[in-house]
Amino acid sequence: MTWWKRSILFQSASIDKWLQWLLRAGAVMAALIMVLIMLFLLLESWPALQHIALIRFFTDETWHPLEDHYNLLPMVTGTLYASCGALFLAIPLGIASALFMAFYASPRMAILYRRLIELLAGIPSVVFGFWGLTTLVPMINQWQPPGASLLAAILILTLMILPTLALTSHAALTAVPGEYLRSAAALGLSRWGMIYGVVLPAARKGIVAGILLAAGRAIGETMAVLMVAGNVVQHADSLFAPIRTLTANIALEMAYAMSDHRAVLFVSGLLLLLLVMVLTSLAGWLGKEHHV
Amino acid sequence: MRFWRQSIWITIAVLALSGAGAATLTTPHKLVLTGSSTIAPLAVELGRRFESLHPGVRVDVQTGGSSRGINDTRKGVADIGMVSRAMKADEQDLQAFTIALDGVGIIIHASNPVTSLTPQQIADIYTGKIANWQELGGKNARITVVNKAEGRSTLELFLTYFQLKNSDIKPHIVIGDNQQGIKTLAGNSHAVGYVSIGTAEYGAQRGVPIKLLPMDGIAASVANVRNGSYPLSRPLNLVTRMTPTGLVKQFLDFARTEQAHDLVEAQYFVPISID
Amino acid sequence: MYKQIGVTGKPNHLLRDQMIRLLIYLMVLCVSGVFLWILLDLIHGGGALLSWDFLTDVPRDAGRAGGIGSILISTLLVLLIALLVALPVGWATAMLLAEFIPAMSLLGRWVRYSLQVLAGVPSIVFGLFGYAFFSIYLGMGFSILSGGLTLACMLLPILVSTAEAGLRAVPESYRLSAAALGMSRTATLFHLLLPVAAPAWAAGLLLGIGRAAAETAALMFTSGYVDRMPESLLDSGRVLALHIFDLSMNVPGGDAPAYASALVLIILLLVINLIAMQLIHFWQRRKLNTE
Numbered sequence: 065m066t067w068w069k070r071s072i073l074f075q076s077a078s079i080d081k082w083l084q085w086l087l088r089a090g091a092v093m094a095a096l097i098m099v100l101i102m103l104f105l106l107l108e109s110w111p112a113l114q115h116i117a118l119i120r121f122f123t124d125e126t127w128h129p130l131e132d133h134y135n136l137l138p139m140v141t142g143t144l145y146a147s148c149g150a151l152f153l154a155i156p157l158g159i160a161s162a163l164f165m166a167f168y169a170s171p172r173m174a175i176l177y178r179r180l181i182e183l184l185a186g187i188p189s190v191v192f193g194f195w196g197l198t199t200l201v202p203m204i205n206q207w208q209p210p211g212a213s214l215l216a217a218i219l220i221l222t223l224m225i226l227p228t229l230a231l232t233s234h235a236a237l238t239a240v241p242g243e244y245l246r247s248a249a250a251l252g253l254s255r256w257g258m259i260y261g262v263v264l265p266a267a268r269k270g271i272v273a274g275i276l277l278a279a280g281r282a283i284g285e286t287m288a289v290l291m292v293a294g295n296v297v298q299h300a301d302s303l304f305a306p307i308r309t310l311t312a313n314i315a316l317e318m319a320y321a322m323s324d325h326r327a328v329l330f331v332s333g334l335l336l337l338l339l340v341m342v343l344t345s346l347a348g349w350l351g352k353e354h355h356v
Numbered sequence: 357m358r359f360w361r362q363s364i365w366i367t368i369a370v371l372a373l374s375g376a377g378a379a380t381l382t383t384p385h386k387l388v389l390t391g392s393s394t395i396a397p398l399a400v401e402l403g404r405r406f407e408s409l410h411p412g413v414r415v416d417v418q419t420g421g422s423s424r425g426i427n428d429t430r431k432g433v434a435d436i437g438m439v440s441r442a443m444k445a446d447e448q449d450l451q452a453f454t455i456a457l458d459g460v461g462i463i464i465h466a467s468n469p470v471t472s473l474t475p476q477q478i479a480d481i482y483t484g485k486i487a488n489w490q491e492l493g494g495k496n497a498r499i500t501v502v503n504k505a506e507g508r509s510t511l512e513l514f515l516t517y518f519q520l521k522n523s524d525i526k527p528h529i530v531i532g533d534n535q536q537g538i539k540t541l542a543g544n545s546h547a548v549g550y551v552s553i554g555t556a557e558y559g560a561q562r563g564v565p566i567k568l569l570p571m572d573g574i575a576a577s578v579a580n581v582r583n584g585s586y587p588l589s590r591p592l593n594l595v596t597r598m599t600p601t602g603l604v605k606q607f608l609d610f611a612r613t614e615q616a617h618d619l620v621e622a623q624y625f626v627p628i629s630i631d
Numbered sequence: 632m633y634k635q636i637g638v639t640g641k642p643n644h645l646l647r648d649q650m651i652r653l654l655i656y657l658m659v660l661c662v663s664g665v666f667l668w669i670l671l672d673l674i675h676g677g678g679a680l681l682s683w684d685f686l687t688d689v690p691r692d693a694g695r696a697g698g699i700g701s702i703l704i705s706t707l708l709v710l711l712i713a714l715l716v717a718l719p720v721g722w723a724t725a726m727l728l729a730e731f732i733p734a735m736s737l738l739g740r741w742v743r744y745s746l747q748v749l750a751g752v753p754s755i756v757f758g759l760f761g762y763a764f765f766s767i768y769l770g771m772g773f774s775i776l777s778g779g780l781t782l783a784c785m786l787l788p789i790l791v792s793t794a795e796a797g798l799r800a801v802p803e804s805y806r807l808s809a810a811a812l813g814m815s816r817t818a819t820l821f822h823l824l825l826p827v828a829a830p831a832w833a834a835g836l837l838l839g840i841g842r843a844a845a846e847t848a849a850l851m852f853t854s855g856y857v858d859r860m861p862e863s864l865l866d867s868g869r870v871l872a873l874h875i876f877d878l879s880m881n882v883p884g885g886d887a888p889a890y891a892s893a894l895v896l897i898i899l900l901l902v903i904n905l906i907a908m909q910l911i912h913f914w915q916r917r918k919l920n921t922e
Contacts, residue, residue: 080816084731090723091742094791097784098745101752104760128523130506160658168655177659179904182837184666186900188845188872191893194879195669197536202543210500210528211544226662231838232793235831239800256648270796270831277792280750286848287876295505295530306529311753315848316532318755319393319421320507322444326423333756340751344744388773393881396856397693416867418773418856419877433767533880558883622692624883 105334112327121331127297129317129325136332138297140339142307145214145300146289147282150221155275157222158229165230166237167259178234185227193291196220201292208304212294215303220288225278232277236270237263276347283340286311310336387607390418391425391438393533394458394552395592398623399438402611405619409610413603422509426450429597435604437595441509451599454591455611456625459553460510461576461588463537465545466565470494473569479518481548484526489546502540502549503527510534513590514550541566553586554578554624582626592625673897677890685891690858693882694874699892701860703899705775705868706844708861709854712779713786713843720783721790722832728791729798730820750788755848757785762852773867778854785849786839793838797831798824826915833911837904844900847872871896 116134124135161181165174196216205211240263248258264271294306295316308316314329321329389399396419403415418424418434425437429450443452462478464470470492473481480486481499490496503525504511515522529547531537534555541547542564553576556568568576571587580586600608610616612628620627688698724742732739761781771777801824809819825832855867858874869877875892878885 083817083820084727087723087727087731088738090720091727091738093720094724094787095742095745097787098749100764101749101756101760101784104763105756108759108763126523128506131521131523133523157658157662160655161662164655164659168652169659177663179901180663180666182841182904183897183901184662185838186841186844186897186904187669188847188875188893188896190845190847190872190876190879191669191673191896194875194889194893195672197539198543199672201540205500205544209498209544209546212529212540223665227841228838231834232796235793235834236796236800238830239797239828241802254644254648256651257644267800270800273792273796276747277750277789280747280788283751284753286753286755290532291536294528296527297530308530311755314753315755316505316530317507318423318759319532320423320505320509322423322426322507325507330759333753333759336753336756337748337751340748344747344751347747348744393877396877397882400693400858414859416773416855416857418867419881420851420856424852431767433772535880535883535885538883555883562884 102337105330105337109327109330109334112324112331116328121335127313129321129328134328135297136310136335138299139308139310139313139332140335141299142214142293143283143309143311143336143339145307146217146221146293146309147279149214149218150225150282151275151279153218153222154226154229154278158226158274158278159233159271161226161230162233162237163259165234167255167263181227181230184223185231189224189285189288192220192224193288196288196292204304210294210306212292212306213304214293214300214307217289217293217307217309218303220292221282221285224285224288225282228278228281229274232274233267233271236267236274239270240266272347276344279343280340283336283343284311286315290315310339385412385603386414386416387436387603388416388418388434389436389438389594390420390428390434392422392440392592393419394440395438395455395594398456398592398620398625401619401622402607402616405616406607406610410603410606415607423507425595429595432597435596436607439593439595441512441590441593443593443595447595450595450597452593452595453608453612454593454628455616456592456620456627457581457589458592458625459576459578459581459586459589460513460550461553461556462548462550462569462571463541463556463566464548464569465541466560466567467545468494468567471569472573475518475572479520482518482520482525482527495546497546500528500544500547501526502529502531502537502547504537504550505530505532508532509590510550510552513588517588538564538566553581558624578624578626589626670897673890673894675890677887677892677894680887680891681894686895689860690874690888693885694858694878694888695882695884699871699874699888699895701858702869702871702874702892703895705854705861706870706872706899708775708864708868709779709782709850709870710840710843712776712864713782714840716780716783717786717790717839718836721787722794724787725791725794725798726820729795730816730824746788746791749784750792752785753848754785754846757781758849758852760784761849766853771865773853773855773857774865775854775861775868776864778850778868778870779864781849781853782843782846785846786843789839789842790835793835794828794832797828797835800831801827829911829915833907837907840903840907841900844870844896844903845872846870847876851876871899 121134121136124133126133127135165178201211201216204213204216244262244266248262289309290312295308295312296306297308300307310332313332318329396417399417403417406415407413422439422441425439428434429437482501487499489499529540531540534551537549537551538559541549557578560566570576574580574585581589594608596604617627685698687700689701691697728739728743761777765771765777765780766773805823809823850870850873854870856869857867858869861868871892875889878889
């Protein structure tokens with residue numbers, strides 16, 4: 065403990081340098097994983113990319129890989145609809161949950177609710193899917209058959225990404241320095257005035273990071289969506305139409321796919337990665353615009 | 357490259373604090389089976405009994421689909437692959453040993469008054485020509501068509517039998533594994549689907565609200581698959597890369613003798629004997 | 632700001648505050664309601680099976696009988712390896728990104744971008760990658776080690792982004808004061824910034840653990856399916872989430888043990904959360920009080 069104390073007092077440039085190189089190594093390792101995965105996906109999808117023109121993945125009539133039809137577009141829209149719908153529902157619920165924990169609930173209540181959310185974060189997607197299949201889908205089926213639908217996928221996804229949003233937003237909210245709050249209180253701001261005018265802007269970065277994480281999870285979620293979405297390859301024309309997402313497609317067919325079919329599934333993995341890249345760049349660009 | 361691989365390995369070994377494990381990878385007393393999720397539960401049970409008969413042997417079973425069984429066996433990652441369908445023309449490099457039979461049956465919700473469908477009616481339902489149960493003598497409700505995902509062996513069997521193309525089928529729900537089919541059917545009183553007979557019988561006997569329809573007038577039951585009268589059945593195969601010897605051969609032989617029949621039947625499949 | 636201060640006292644603002652309060656309470660009620668609904672369903676389906684024997688026994692008859700003892704051990708081992716590898720790498724990355732290099736530097740942008748993309752890679756792709764890289768290329772076979780390392784890759788984005796956000800939220804004045812006192816940046820980081828950012832780090836850690844313990848697709852191809860007691864880290868071991876998946880999707884009559892296993896998984900996470908929170912709390916208080 066003592067030598068640490070000393071290091072506070074002495075300005076030591078060398079320890080900074082050492083640490084920085086150590087951290088740099090860690091960061092490069094983390095980033096290399098993406099490159100490795102990208103390389104791996106390219107390698108596996110190469111047999112298909114060699115003799116199937118890229119444009120065919122968007123212009124073929126249907127997705128019937130065993131009959132030489134490879135249209136991935138309906139699954140791209142399926143993925144987008146489901147994730148956007150889930151974000152649309154989960155963002156307000158998640159931020160409200162975080163605000164509740166940080167500003168509205170009594171400390172005991174806040175801890176209790178936090179535990180609840182943490183548990184929700186730990187429920188395996190399989191269990192959500194299982195529950196959705198046996199409870200939610202039959203309920204929707206009573207109302208609008210066939211039940212397994214875009215709506216079911218959105219609702220299940222909402223439940224799954226809600227904890228991510230709530231916990232990251234809560235972390236961002238509690239990180240807002242107490243002096244901000246005290247100043248706001250001293251100025252006589254109402255509670256909502258303080259939240260809206262001071263806390264949310266200060267916590268914006270953390271909340272946005274949480275939303276990005278949640279969006280990633282919504283796009284990447286596989287098992288639960290597979291169980292409730294119906295998995296019919298089509299452009300959804302209503303909330304009650306069954307859809308198939310890109311991830312569900314991989315999980316459904318990979319286990320039994322051979323040669324070209326298998327390679328094409330890796331192409332859809334690649335496409336998913338590209339989709340995420342585009343969204344990430346877009347988010348980064350929007351963030352920058354907003355900043356200026 | 358070799359250096360890198362080694363250094364990664366060393367790092368990992370230090371991290372994991374496990375130096376002793378490396379030897380276990382190459383022990384001759386370990387059998388690795390990978391492949392079809394339909395066969396996997398059976399293979400686990402077979403492995404367990406095989407282990408008790410041959411002390412010191414470990415049988416590891418991995419699931420992940422028939423194609424994984426074939427790929428892993430070809431790569432040599434697995435000693436035995438599990439494939440829940442007949443072998444294809446381009447898979448003749450592997451040797452297949454059928455250990456059991458499984459049937460595929462049409463199922464509907466138990467509350468559905470319809471008691472039988474002709475092959476023509478089934479084909480019409482799946483191609484969208486019949487869309488309401490009323491046309492088949494049932495209630496006035498839209499039919500929910502449940503189909504299997506592309507590449508699944510039950511789908512291939514179904515398509516060949518009814519002489520359909522998958523692109524002709526107009527499904528409302530597409531499912532993966534058998535249990536997902538059973539759960540979907542049980543939760544939707546107007547749905548029709550097809551799953552492994554063993555799975556369906558097991559569920560129906562334990563109060564899941566589904567019923568199996570006869571195919572071509574022959575009741576869909578494990579008994580009828582056994583006596584060969586039921587038209588839609590598939591073999592459950594174990595495959596190897598080379599002519600089996602040693603432990604692999606012993607396991608394959610064991611899986612096809614009387615000793616293993618009760619295990620096969622416990623999973624609601626139909627056992628096959630070599631003797 | 633100015634405008635808001637001017638009108639705080641007006642009654643319509645009180646009304647607005649009340650409405651928003653009501654709305655937030657409603658949403659919270661809604662979330663809790665759905666969660667309790669799921670929980671009750673699970674208890675209803677599997678509560679009767681829970682017992683000490685269920686926790687310690689090995690699975691029998693494809694999981695329909697017996698317990699989940701060996702599966703719990705495998706789950707904990709996979710989790711442990713994943714965290715041992717992902718925490719140092721992830722947190723190092725976060726520290727670098729937040730404290731040592733400018734946000735807009737080339738390395739910073741590249742690393743952050745890679746991680747954001749990594750966050751969107753579906754778990755099944757991680758599974759196939761782990762299978763090809765760890766299991767086959769590095770020769771680990773189907774093993775707990777291979778599964779843990781695959782999971783570690785998956786956890787990185789969560790760990791990094793939450794930890795970085797936590798560090799960035801610490802006010803600039805802390806760093807300036809420390810610099811004025813002549814503290815090295817390393818010392819500032821460990822003595823000042825980390826204790827303040829600890830709750831965010833804890834949140835990330837718990838999210839990561841939750842995600843890791845709930846993972847199915849990535850582990851199916853790597854740590855594998857064997858439900859026996861693992862003897863070394865190079866043995867294949869089935870994790871709890873995969874067990875639940877297999878029971879509910881593949882094993883006829885596996886619903887009750889699937890529910891029970893899900894309950895165990897949730898309780899396990901609760902315990903891990905409680906311990907982690909206590910540790911963080913303890914550490915934070917010691918750090919902040921003594922210095």
